[in-house]
Amino acid sequence: MRIWVSGAAGKLGAEVCRQLLVAGHQVVPVDVRPGGVVEVDLGDRVGVGRSLAGCDAIVHCAAIASPENVVPAELVHNNVMSTFNALEEAWGQGIRTAVLASSGSIYGTAWAPEELTVAEVPVDESTPLAYVDPYALTKDILERTGAMYARRGMQVTALRLHWILTAAEVREYVADAPPAANRRNLWGYVDLGEAARACVLALAPRPEAQRFEALVIAAEDTGRHEPTADLLARWSPDTRATEVLDGHAALFSSRRAGEVLGWKHRSTWRQ
């Protein structure tokens, strides 16, 4: 297949391009930043359309990937219009497969101005979206935009990616940080290579009943040394565990991604 990848100069997009090329696909790497890519600002509808010519599918990773150091209006405008232009122009050109980088931030805990607590863990696709911040809003709009094109006949997969880190970065940012620092993320992560592999798997055709899917994509374990049950009891005592939390069990569940994509997080930073 010939696959259009946005955000290709970024962390995830570059790895998606790498894995697609290894798998024998052709790639059209697009980004507003230079660096071995087709330079397109996704705010430019015409430029997006031009870059999509001849493509069979899109993997849309481009976004302002954090609400830090950007005014909310710019964040929302960039991310919402980028997603709309990518999907609308793809639809217009007959492209019927899209993979969208959503985020575990959609649940609202990561960027809430005052700390929010989820009522129950593991977090999964049935967990309410109780966010109060603009970044999470952009991911909800991304998913709803995707769902709209799915109703028209496009296969759309929105991946609710947890914090995308390499094993070395888990050691640097999570494992030995004060536990309170990553309570907002429930000490989770997804390995960069595993996140990109989920994007690639989501390009495969699925039954019509699964035309739109929003899937949690997270590691099977936390990024911490302490047992998960101890972390929760100490740092989030009001959160109820709906399952037994063995050892370092993650507090985000990717069970549904296993059923739909056949994806399972295979690596851990502990090895």
Ligand SMILES: NC(=O)c1ccc[n+]([C@@H]2O[C@H](COP(=O)([O-])OP(=O)(O)OC[C@H]3O[C@@H](n4cnc5c(N)ncnc54)[C@H](O)[C@@H]3O)[C@@H](O)[C@H]2O)c1
């Ligand atoms: N990094 C994480 O931990 C994480 C977690 C969950 C979800 N995500 C999502 O995954 C995606 C990729 O994240 P990342 O970590 O690779 O971020 P990144 O910042 O490394 O890459 C994002 C890329 O998008 C490009 N971009 C932004 N606006 C654009 C526009 N208008 N036109 C063209 N290109 C534009 C940027 O130039 C950048 O190269 C994003 O959608 C992000 O929200 C990231």
